Amino acid sequence: MLRYPFCFSCLYFRSFAYLTVKDRLPTILTKVIDTIHRNKDKFFEEHGEEGVQAEKRAISLLSKLRNELQTDKPVLALTDNVVDTDMWNQYLQRQQALMDDNEPPSWFKSPWLYVECYMYRKIQESLHLNPPICDFDVFKEAKTKSFFESQQPIMAICTYLQELNKNMDDLSETQLLEHFLKLLQVSLWGNKCDLSISAGQDNSQKASPVDSLEDLKPFILVDDSNLVWSVLTNGKIPGGSSKLQGRVDIVLDNAGFELVTDLIFADFLVSSGLASKVCFHGKSMPWFVSDTTKEDFHWTIRQTLAANHKWMSKSGAQWQCYLKDGTWSYYDHPFWTLPHEFCDMAADAPDLYATLQKSDLVFFKGDLNYRKLTSDRDWGHTEPFEKALRGFQPASLCSLRTLKANVQVGLQPGQGENLTAQEPTWMTSGKYAVVQFSSPHREQ
Numbered sequence: 001m002l003r004y005p006f007c008f009s010c011l012y013f014r015s016f017a018y019l020t021v022k023d024r025l026p027t028i029l030t031k032v033i034d035t036i037h038r039n040k041d042k043f044f045e046e047h048g049e050e051g052v053q054a055e056k057r058a059i060s061l062l063s064k065l066r067n068e069l070q071t072d073k074p075v076l077a078l079t080d081n082v083v084d085t086d087m088w089n090q091y092l093q094r095q096q097a098l099m100d101d102n103e104p105p106s107w108f109k110s111p112w113l114y115v116e117c118y119m120y121r122k123i124q125e126s127l128h129l130n131p132p133i134c135d136f137d138v139f140k141e142a143k144t145k146s147f148f149e150s151q152q153p154i155m156a157i158c159t160y161l162q163e164l165n166k167n168m169d170d171l172s173e174t175q176l177l178e179h180f181l182k183l184l185q186v187s188l189w190g191n192k193c194d195l196s197i198s199a200g201q202d203n204s205q206k207a208s209p210v211d212s213l214e215d216l217k218p219f220i221l222v223d224d225s226n227l228v229w230s231v232l233t234n235g236k237i238p239g240g241s242s243k244l245q246g247r248v249d250i251v252l253d254n255a256g257f258e259l260v261t262d263l264i265f266a267d268f269l270v271s272s273g274l275a276s277k278v279c280f281h282g283k284s285m286p287w288f289v290s291d292t293t294k295e296d297f298h299w300t301i302r303q304t305l306a307a308n309h310k311w312m313s314k315s316g317a318q319w320q321c322y323l324k325d326g327t328w329s330y331y332d333h334p335f336w337t338l339p340h341e342f343c344d345m346a347a348d349a350p351d352l353y354a355t356l357q358k359s360d361l362v363f364f365k366g367d368l369n370y371r372k373l374t375s376d377r378d379w380g381h382t383e384p385f386e387k388a389l390r391g392f393q394p395a396s397l398c399s400l401r402t403l404k405a406n407v408q409v410g411l412q413p414g415q416g417e418n419l420t421a422q423e424p425t426w427m428t429s430g431k432y433a434v435v436q437f438s439s440p441h442r443e444q
Ligand SMILES: O=P(O)(O)OC[C@H]1O[C@](O)(CO)[C@@H](O)[C@@H]1O
Pocket: 020, 024, 116, 191, 194, 195, 196, 197, 253, 254, 288, 365, 366, 367, 368, 369, 371, 404, 405
């Protein structure tokens, strides 16, 4: 039987996992409680006294949750009876079976990935159990703020895109490749701007993204962009003129600036003819503070369209058209907000796996997706990406991720050790990134 490294958990005092659960998660919960409380008047206006009672009950459930987390109590089964409740409760059973001495899984004695996802799902449960306010997005304010705080760089990349679109037909293949690499990297570095690593603090993009790409290049630890380009050009080396014109999927991460960079990249893929169709995948509930929901996705496009800036507004209008005519589509699937590693997808969400199999290339944005791709385990840094995927290969795939958790595979011998010696926090600071590719069609 194959043996895999251990999952990260909070058992190791001072580990990043431990500090996240001990410090960052309670801070996020406190902010959630505060947000719900500050919206009391809104709940009253919308639902009368029932809304106020719902607000009180939700806060009391969340305070209880924070206390259970901080005192390492057992993780409890969910009781809200919605579409994914059974999946969560079955997963708890699975965790229980893995525990030594038949102890119940608890906050600090379970895999980090599991308890972190569980906290976000429990926030949702506290709202589900209080129906008048069950659709309230506790992170909406933070996501909106991050979008508005990034207006300058958003204008800059929309202008870049529209200038490029005007001249698209005259570009040589080499020029096309250059623009492809730039916009891929803009989308990559857009992942710096998540609000979970900063426990909800402002983390928005301030500088113009295209200008800083050259300076950021040394921080890309694995760069498989050429392999991604090969897929999009049917394996032809620059100089040929073949374009794939196939289907690209983007498994989204954060709303705000990062989402705009993904939309820009998707626009480029379609307007250049490299892809004929883009399918976006988002979360079906508020998740890890800044992750994109269906509401965030459409809100962002509407805001871009309504902006008082010619090129932003033109971009937003184009994106609306792509959605209307089916060139772009948005999907959410409950699997993205389960705690499962992606190698479980084929068995636990076969419909989603089959959907991804129809794609020619799937981008996975962000750190959490990387943790799920690699099962959040303590792999050696030189282990091949394919090995860490543990059979998850629905299609050619590429992770675009800035490092914010201590898993990283596919490095050169000595690369990880050198980084650790120079900069002990290289895996969690968000300063480094990877463009990491894997394909079922690739010779290993
Ligand atoms: O938005 P991303 O890139 O998935 O990052 C989510 C963050 O949450 C974490 O799971 C830690 O809370 C890290 O992995 C990462 O910092």
